Amino acid sequence: MKIIILGSGLLGVTTAYELGRRGHEVTVIERQPGCGMETSYANGGQLSYSHAEPWAGPSVLPKLPQWFFRNDAPLVFRPRADWQMIKWGLQFLRNCTGARARGNCVNLLRLGLYSRRQMTRIREETGITFDYAAKGVLHIFSTEKDFDRAKRQLEFQAKFGCEERVLSRQEALALEPALSHTSRAIVGGIHSVLDESGDAWMFCTALAKVAAERHGVKFRYGVLVNRLRTDGNAISAVVTDQDDLTADAYVMALGSYSPLHLRPIKINLPIYPMKGYSITTEAGDACPQVSITDGTHKIVYSRLGSRLRVAGTAEFAGYSQRINDRRIAPILRAAKELFPKANWNAEIKSWACLRPSTPDGPPIIGATPYSNLFLNTGHGTLGWTQAAGSATLVSDLIDRTLPGISLSGLTMERYA
Ligand SMILES: Cc1cc2nc3c(=O)[nH]c(=O)nc-3n(C[C@H](O)[C@H](O)[C@H](O)COP(=O)(O)OP(=O)(O)OC[C@H]3O[C@@H](n4cnc5c(N)ncnc54)[C@H](O)[C@@H]3O)c2cc1C
Structure with a gap:
């Protein structure tokens, strides 16, 4: 089958590889000069299959008023006359009940654990390198309240096959000795033993190369998708700034920009850009070897080869990808506080990008009302x-063919 994939971020490249490997004739359309150059470029690096707690849940509600307009809060709303943002916010609040959060958590966990198996297969099939590490993710907590809540979450997730270990403060420091220099309170930790880490951009680049060389996938960079043309209940072409392209099937993987191209063809998806930031530095030996999630401050740390990546914050401010130094500052401050002996004189590269976020948490995968249009977006x-x-x-x-797991709760039907 001839298939066009729109977007060459993590989702576009991985789908292109998979379809190419199965013998399809695949072309990827991407506006950037290479793959993985937008949201998949410098993310937190965590393959956190066990991290299945959605942002929308009862525990976030009491925190929202303090977070709302504070510049250093983990989540910031910049209110604007943007109907999509208001609608998204209302749907987010609707998903903050215990029952909905538990349902979304189970769906995230099912997809996470399935992704772990598929990632293992892809690594073994391709042999690609991307500063991969399989040391788990260590979650640390500064307050007993946050720690207790995380332990309850662990007990819930354990019922669905998630393997995690509760650690005392001493055990957490023994697992990651770089934490022992901090003056920050660490009351305990949780080790998500199944989790991994790696550099997403390196992965995209290496996998795209394998897809092209072994499976004939064509990557057309520097091509802007303008719109989708329809004919009845099918997509008839992708209209780009260069030419009109046709295929038997089309996969929408334009990340945060997916809803902008779907709305004109009457598919309304609640995907809104949630801006996040990261810093990357060669911070030396006094950096963590194990990937860390600071559960209290919502900041993640990943060792990527010789580099340390620190990522976090969520800002609702439309489609601007501008780096706001006032949002970088709390990330850097938290990192220096947690790892005071790291080499903070090394060059620090700052980055910002837009997470394609759904209000309930799970992505939107699968079929659409158009017979030949498929979604892989909203992650x-x-x-x-x-x-x-x-x-x-x-x-x-x-x-x-029958999917490896049920798609219940992962398709656009849940918003009908
Ligand atoms: C700060 C931060 C930290 C994160 N940390 C983690 C983490 O630790 N673990 C984790 O699992 N996830 C993490 N994420 C989330 C993860 O990076 C994203 O979910 C993922 O990159 C989304 O991939 P995507 O392919 O959907 O989107 P993208 O990577 O944005 O890909 C979409 C592509 O479409 C292209 N495009 C858009 N419009 C057009 C057009 N009109 N024409 C042609 N091309 C177009 C873009 O150029 C882009 O390359 C993090 C995100 C951020 C921002």
Whole structure:
């Protein structure tokens, strides 16, 4: 089958690889000069399959008023006359009940654990390198309240096959000795032993190369998708700034920009850009070897080869990708406080990008009302984690084979 994939971020590249490997004739359309250059470029690096707690949940509600307009808060809303943002916010609040958060958590966990299996397969099939590490993710907590809540979450997730260990403060410091120099309170930790880490951009670049060389996938960079043309209940072409392209099937993987191209053809998806920031530095030996999530401050740390990546914050401010130094400052401050002996004189590269976020948490995968249009988008904070599983599921649907897990709660039907 001839298939066009729109976008070459993590989701586009992984889907292109998977469909190419199955013998399809695949072309990827991307506006940037290479793959993985937008949200998949410098993310937190965590393959956090066990991290299945959606942002929308009862515990976030009491924190919202303090977070709302504070510049150093983990989540910032910049209110604006933007109907999509208001609608998204209302849907987010609707998902903050315990029952909905638990349902979304189970769906995220199913997809996470399935993605782990698919990622293992892709690594073994391709042999690509991307500063991968399989040391788990260590979650640390500064308050007993946050720690207790995380332990309850662990007990819930354990019922669905998630393996995590509760650690005392001493055990957490023994697992990651670089933490022992901090003056920050650490009351305990949780080790998500199944989790991994790696550089998403390196992965995209290496996988795209394998897809092209071994499976004939064509990557057309520097091509802007303008719109989708329809004919009845099918897509008839992708109209770009260069030419009109046709295929038997089309996969929407334009990240935060997906809804902008779907709305004109009457598909309304609640995906809104949630801006996040990261810094990357060669911070030396006094940096963590194990990937860390600071559960209290919502900041993640990943060792990527010789580099340290620190990422966090969520800002709702439309489509601007501008780096706001006032949002970088709390990330850097938290990192220096947690790892005071790291080499903070080294050059620090700052980055910002837009997570394609759904109000309930899970991505939007699968069929649409158009017979030949498929979705692989809306992965929010977990697109690196879920890329391998999502790509396999979408490819199964295109191939009309039974997907490896149920798509319940992962398709656009949940918003009908
Ligand atoms: C600060 C931060 C930290 C994160 N940390 C983690 C983490 O630790 N673990 C994790 O699992 N996830 C993490 N994420 C989330 C993850 O990075 C995203 O979910 C993922 O990158 C989304 O991939 P995507 O392919 O959907 O989007 P993108 O990577 O944005 O890809 C979409 C592509 O479409 C292209 N495009 C858009 N419009 C057009 C057009 N009109 N024509 C042609 N091309 C177009 C873009 O150029 C882009 O390359 C983080 C995100 C951020 C911002």
